[in-house]
Amino acid sequence: MLITTNATGYDRDTRYVVQTNGKIVIDVPYVPGLKVTGNVAIDKYIKEEKSWQTPWYVYSWDGQSTTNPVLTKVARGPAQAHLFQSDEDQLSTMLEGIISYDHSFGSHNVTFLAGVQKEKSNQSYFDASRKYFASTAIDQLSWGGNTEIGNSGSAWERARLNYFGRVGYNYKEKYLAEFLWRADGSYMFPTTHRFGFFPGISAGWRISEENFFKDNIKFFQNLKLRGSWGQMGNDQVNRPHSNDLAEYAYLPLYNTSTYIINGAPTQTLTEGTAPNPSFTWETANNSDAALEGTILNGKLDFVLEAFYNVRTNILWAPTASVPATGIPGPLLPPKNYGKVTNKGVEFQFNWHDKIGEVRYNVGINGSYIKNRINVWDEPPGLPSYQTSIGHPIGAQLYYVYDGIFSTQAEVDAFNQAHPGAYSGVGASTIRVGDMKFKDIGSDDGQKKPDGKIDGYDQVRMDASHTPTFQGGLNFGVQYKGFDLTVLLQGATGAQITLQTESGTIGNFLQWSYDHRWTVDNHSTKDPRTVDRNNQFFSGGYYDSNGVLHGGNTYWLLNMNYVRLKNIELGYTIPVSITSKVGINNLRLYANGLNVFTLAKQKIYDPESTSSDGHYYPQARVINLGASVKF
């Protein structure tokens, strides 16, 4: 029985971060409102890692001796200790200069700003390792064995140069308008495409300040209409199947590796990326409009907002459409061609009032977002019900669950009538307890059944692991020294797949135990138990690009939930008492986090952001405390 131990060595990760900022603001003489600002930031980051793995021992009991138990000592881990040390060093500098001008001419207020910012980062890294330590007494590299000595080193540099500005105008704080712009340059792009221009405008109208409003409509204490449209750029794109940035994808570059020649590792070079000499910034076009106000004598505040964001020129490597005979997937450079839309609405209502001495407030907020892919890299010729275009990011293909082959008679009849119907998914015959899939499509990509289950019977579902609606309800009460706050939150629209490493190698969920076909219980709903994905209906796997292969809808879990996220009750002892002991404020409180959850599924934490549920569940926490102010 082995759970955790520190007998195997240690892994230390120490990081030092120094961040410095300097700012100088100069009021230009003779021109009131004109300022020149300079900003400097210098950050240094050092990461040192030391990982020391030692041999360790497990004692196993022979299973029989009890009074004098016989234990056999078995060595585990490396036969001799390994030591690995690494050092990473980063220096980032930022310099910024801004000219700004603010002035009021009567009821007209004008602001103007223009600036330039440049950033540079340099990093260097090296590591060293040794194995075959004769003793675990000294954990320093010089004491390691003299074979298989390892080391490596690398470095990078990055730079950005941004120009930006803003012009703003408002009249009596009633009509507000602003125009802003950015011209961003990044080292990620080839020389001819380094800069992107991103303008934006916003406007606002405080309707409640209008004379006709003030005189005639007392209902609104404040009413404002505002809207904006703006662009932003993004240059962060990763290499395919990787968490590394696709830097210098416009140059033909080679990486280093090794191969054994003459009994020793010899240096080799391998292509990094097939270069694309022209690609540039992704652009996000964000627009929104909102109405905000306060009514009922200041008791009710509200905000209603609608937004529409379109990301264009999304950088992606076309791994789904370039064949392997052309350029292998991992070598493909980014290209600008994606388009994704996000649209939605948000609302917020906050009510605060008092009844006698009791003050209370209630708030409710929510947002609903629809995400759709408009243009994406896909293999040509995908049937319309399988394309990811028109669906959210993260929506996967699934076979559709259609019940279970629960009796032998059913299985025999099926195998006789449709021999080999499921061979397209890897089942040469059907066995009792297998899952049924709906026959959706046929070989020519049409949405009509063809008597066979294969890749054409997968359907793109509309949900991903990101919820479409999220909201919260908060509630607070204060009475004399007592205060109570409650926060409820919930979300709907997210789905994840149930995936566990269960089988002869790992445990099963209680849920799996309760929901399975057995010889004694011919379930018509649940299939036979699977051993780590060894059946065609196992639920598939996610590849390194986050794409699900071979999934089916039986394993989809609906992640809708409502959770009492936070409830806190506190009491502040009257100042008259506490000031006697020199305390300005003494508050006692009890609070609970994640107190209860109503969720459609009881397996995973419904706030999980991982598409396969591998997310450390949040705990219910009850705190009792006191806060003291002197």
Add this chain to the structure above:
Amino acid sequence: MKTYLRNISAIVIVSGVLLASCKKDFLSTKPLNQASADATWADPNLSTAFVTELYNGLSTGLLDQMNNDCLTDNALFNFGKQDIMEGNVSPDHLSGLQDRYEWNAMYARIRSANISLEQLGKSSLDSALVNRLKGEAYFMRAYFYNQLLRFYGGVPLVKSSYSATATDFTIARSSYEDCVNFILSDLDQAAGLLSNKTMDKGRATTDAAKALKIRVLTYAASALHDPANLKTISTVGSYAHPELLGYTTSDHDARWLQVQTAAKAFLDMGKYGYMLNLSAPAADGFTNYQNSYLSRNGGEAELIFARYFSNAKDEWGAWYGRNNCTNGYHGWTSSEPTQNLVDDYEALDGTTGTAHDFSWSNPADAAAPYANRDPRFYASILYDGAPWKPRTADGAGIDPYNEIQMGTYQTGSAASPQPYFGLDTRNGPIENWNGTRTGYAIRKFMDPNPAIQDQNTRSEVPSPQIRYTEVVFNYIEACLELGDNADAITWLNKIRFRCGLPAVTETGGAALVNRYRRERNKEMLFEEQRFFDARRWMIAPTTLGNKVKIIKITGTLKPGATVPIYRYNTTNYNYTYTVQEIDPGVENRAWADKAYFPPISRDEMNKNNKLIQNPGY
């Protein structure tokens, strides 16, 4: 005034900073960790490094966790059924494809070979080096195309590298014949450019090019690629493009003559071969065979082209020992020999020195199935009672004799026996989820050095990509096809004498051909031969389609025997051997004719509309 000066100077400084930041090449940072293509091809060492990377396309060589023979009647993979063995592959269900011949992996390497040849073609480096590197690149390009050809049939011939900005990546498959000719021309180039050059161990040589050419010619001359035979395969009969799978005209004798001539020339060089000059069965065939597959003690003379492993680099192929040894040694028993294979080893008669085919209906054979067998059996396979390396500390307490335990036995006294499950079984006490399902484990290519504890030590046994014995077999096959039985028998006997077997008794006809095929299978076991041999000889339905047979061994204590710690011993135990078919849930083998030519993935078909799919899909 002072404030004024201070303010002005501050403005000047800040403006200076702003202006200084407008340097145009501020954003032209450099890739500090990568070599540029131009720098590489102008430097002899870096150019060599780029070409050397091609050899990494060999991947683990033959020493993969799932041995290629798991896709044949020789072995079973422990971790998941192989759909191709159930006749169940389809374009979106490709089964466990290995990166030594898989479409995407091979074309990635072919691209590197094309880039090498393009850059070397305009290189101004020393011409001796350039020619040598070109020779290596031509060889590896031919090697990779042959991996694709013998698996898929005719494939698109990409002869130059694409740019990422190309607009049209579509390309059609070339005919089988065009592919063969392209590969042969690359090999001829390679042989010429590499002739009279001494190459480092691990690199291609002129002899490797000649030996690979013999392999390609042998496959091309084989029955599968003759159009008359192709038509007899049910899925190919009405296929519209048989030229993708074989020749369009029959020319049996001329093609086999090409093989015979090339192989004879290679044999006449007299440069390779280990112990293939005996005139009678060797006394220690076991050691000879072991030396030839470990490439040691003279066995290195077999190697024509090899993929080496070194303890200086941690690679998957070096973990072959841990991946394949039994769970009783904390191994994974990944590739498991089948009873179908074991039954094919001949039984030797100790007194007369003759050999006969083993049979379960022969009582003498069935009583002691592991006694007096072909020495290659003992060297290739771990079986119940086989002596092996010292156990790990926890196993040593249970088995101090270091003998493989594949059965269910009894311990204690015969009067009140306790059931005891063998250490190397799926019911044993050590990691039994990794236990063998067939009753056997691989021994071939495992380093028998007792100091190497396979569970946590890598081995340095090289992977013989092409070895001399294969050239000999190809020569024998050509002789048989052309009716030169005498020559064939002479060489077949040399191979048998090396491993201690007597001369063949067959003199010709189908019997001799069958003997040759069985000989080739056992001699070149686990060397990526059977998968292709069974197909090109068109015997796949009666071999690869057979259900997996396993053995169940029980040992019951004889009356009066008392055994506290189990050890194989016929004095104390009655052993029963039951051969049965494996549970169909593990792998339900069946042959489907479409498996002669596995499919191209649906993804690739969608990306390239000029591709024609193989028949049956």
